[in-house]
Amino acid sequence: EIVLTQSPGTLSLSPGERATLSCRASQSVSSSYLAWYQQKPGQAPRLLIYGASSRATGIPDSFSGSGSGTDFTLTISRLEPEDFAVYYCQQYGSSPLTFGRGTKVEIK
Amino acid sequence: QLQLQESGSGLVKPSQTLSLTCTVSGGSISSGGYSWNWIRQPPGKGLEWIGYIYHSGGTNYNPSLKSRVTMSVDRSKNQFSLKLSSVTAADTAFFFCVRSLRGYSQVFDYWGQGILVTVSS
Numbered sequence: 001e002i003v004l005t006q007s008p009g010t011l012s013l014s015p016g017e018r019a020t021l022s023c024r025a026s027q028s029v030s031s032s033y034l035a036w037y038q039q040k041p042g043q044a045p046r047l048l049i050y051g052a053s054s055r056a057t058g059i060p061d062s063f064s065g066s067g068s069g070t071d072f073t074l075t076i077s078r079l080e081p082e083d084f085a086v087y088y089c090q091q092y093g094s095s096p097l098t099f100g101r102g103t104k105v106e107i108k
Numbered sequence: 109q110l111q112l113q114e115s116g117s118g119l120v121k122p123s124q125t126l127s128l129t130c131t132v133s134g135g136s137i138s139s140g141g142y143s144w145n146w147i148r149q150p151p152g153k154g155l156e157w158i159g160y161i162y163h164s165g166g167t168n169y170n171p172s173l174k175s176r177v178t179m180s181v182d183r184s185k186n187q188f189s190l191k192l193s194s195v196t197a198a199d200t201a202f203f204f205c206v207r208s209l210r211g212y213s214q215v216f217d218y219w220g221q222g223i224l225v226t227v228s229s
Contacts, residue, residue, distance in 0.1 A: 047216060
C-alpha cells in the first residue's frame, strides 16, 4: 500500500501568515488522486481538496492544492483563526486508500 | 442538508463483535453515484478507512480488516451497518460513517459526528 508522509508534524504560525504543508507518497499517486482534509478537535474531518487541486464545495480560495506523482502541497495563503487545525492528506489512486498521519497547524 | 448519525454499542468486550449503524437523513441512500463508508480513528491518532458499500449492496473492504468486516445496507430504513468481529483493544477508536463525493467513491464529503467504541472487559 502507498504510505503518505506528511511534514512537518507541527507548524507554528501566526494569523495572517502563509502555511505550506507537504505530503509525500511512497509511490506515484495515479492521476493525482489525492485529497486533503481539515480536522478540528472533537469534530469529523472536512474535505478541502480532491484531485490534488480541486476545491470542495464551500472551501475558500485561500486553500489551494498542488503537486503530482509523489509530492503534493496544501497551501493556506493567509491563516485565519479558524484555520488552526490538523490537516490530513489521503490518496485514492491505489487500493487500499490511505491517509497521512497529519500536520498540526498551531498558533505561534 | 444530508446528515449521517452513527449508533451502536460504545463498549465491546474483547473477542466479541462490534456492531454499528449509520442512519442517513436529508437524502436517500438509494441515490446512485455514492459509496457509503466507515472510517475509524483511534483517540489522538490518524484515520483508517475500513470499507464501503453501495446502495446495491456491493462492497469493498480494506484488506487489513477484510477477514473481520461485514457491511450491509437497509434501503427501507435509509441505513447502512458495520460489523467487526474478534475485536481487541487495538480496535478502540472513533468510528465515522461517511458518504463519498458523487462519482468519487473514495473521496469523502459528508461525515457523521463519530461514535467512540471502546474494547474492554
